Amino acid sequence: MSDSSSSMLLVGVGGAGCAMARGVMRAFGDSLKHVLADTDAKTGEADGKFVLIGGDRLSGRGSGGDVVAARLAAEDSVQAIDDSLEGVRLAVIVTALGGGTGGGATLETVKHLSDRGIPSCVFATTPFAFEGETRQRNARGILPLIEEAASASFFIPLDKLVGDSDDDMASAMRRAVDTLASGVTLFWRLVEKPGYIKLDAERVRHLVAGAGRGRFAYVSAQGENRAEEIVDAIRRSALLGAGSGQVASILCGVLAGDDLRLSEIGTISEGLRGTFGEKASFELATVNDDDTFSGRISVVVMLFESPRHDDADDPKTSEPAKRRRRQRAILSTGPTGRGRFNNSEPTIWNGEDLDVPTFLRKNISLEF
Template identity: 35%
Template sequence: GGGTGGGAAPVVAKAAREQNAFVLAFVALPFGFEGDRRRQQAAAQLEQLKAHADAVICIPNDKLFRLVGDQAPAVEAFRKCDEIMASGAQAIWQLLSRPGLINLDFADIRAVLAGKQGEGLFARGEADGEDRAKQAVNALLESPLLDAGQTLGRSEGVLVSILGGPELALTDVQKIVDAIKQEAPRAHIIMGAAIDEAYRGRVAVTVIAAAQPTPRKAVPAGASPAPTVAVAPGAAAEKPSVAKRKDAAKPKQETLALDSVTRGRFEKSEPTLWNGENLDVPTFLRRGVALNR
């Protein structure tokens, strides 16, 4: 949305791509309250970055802050968000650099993420103690970054990184992968498991995925979307008025039922007019004077 990140990222990605490097970018998108201008700037810079990156993981700041908590101080919240973003890149580095039960290479990462720039996502879950594998994957699937696991259901490819201590068992790996498969039944899943002495007694699970966008109803070319009518709760929506109806009856001139005044013996003679008044009509009638009976 502006600043060093948006301006420098496409330049760095282009330079790395020119050296035949695999370019994977993690991008934080502006908050909703920052306004349309920042959002439009971020969208334009994102398109520039996509042109030079193999894959781009896009994460809105609004979702990141849901992981931190509403009451966290601003400085602490931003620091935590930076750590969350860094953990995604770190998870891939650990898979490629640490000795593992199941190893991955760049070809596996390309198979899942290459060409899926606009819909990348990631999330992380970690736990220690008893049944830590189950707790870690549950924390992952409940993450706001995955919309409580719903986003995985639209995923085409999922990269799973499992990191644990020397005691990490294959049964733990199986539990984690099975739980993710249930949430992403259509996805092509590639997983790796690495050992790190620093993770003794705990397990960390990270997923990086390429998801399809949420489907939207197509609007025919040239057609305008139907206007939305807001209705207050408990109130019935009024039907729109129709200017013309084919079956509407034509208007008919009606005659008002007014009392007629007869001229008696002067009926066949010319009326006597004076100053616009007919003098043949009795005065009390012309002036509307009521007579007592």
């Protein structure tokens, strides 16, 4: 593992999140700098560097599907990940929304990292429709908060990731984890096995920081017409949803062996731009790894909806961080401090404390 590769930290959060992070490590086939975090001590029994969060509150038994309990638990103890952060410039977080920990603890982890100047790129699955309303509600409630806090985020519905096949549940899950994991390894492969068109770790960080919410897919093909088949699969991908919504920027990673032809890169590049708009900013990089990809091309596509922020490479000044600081500034003037009225009786009228400024009483957020 090179120094620049170890500037990227893989973080798994929650039971399924840690399982997916282990999938990323398996797919990469080498040791990745990582940390696995869960409120359930059992998750730590398998391989990998594990930190138990919320041990005092939840006694290592998980949150039982309670997002708020998981958030509080993570607020108490998320600093347990700090000894994994040395030299880290970008965190890639994998998690599954639906339970308590994947949602609640992910949000606190992202905020904690951002406060330390580390941008997060979050890959989060959302529950299958058949899992029921409680899990869907858990996911829907926390999703916008994670989106706002993270530098880049991908919310991947498990229904779409698995597709229409009628596999048994275990194989469908395995396929979902493998697909996601193979895509997520792109970050490390770009740095460790660069092809002719390179992206180094700092450029990856720059592209991801401030990119906002995106869509993500991983497709593979082999044989004579593999490039055309890839373009076709991209057009039909339910995860990318061609034609549904604006695309401001496209990041494409082409992973192949020594047999990758220039014309194939051209076909993929033109196909993508033709599908998602010539006006979108476009960045393509290649990975050359003959041992893994000989005879095959795999493509990771990331589409982002909003234009990038100019200062996005500085997480302290990126838009999510600025929004959070504004929010904190509002909250820090809350009703606990009554200034020169500290020793006087509050002025209560119709149940409202009129000494508290109106914008706080009415929960109006001010833009500074």
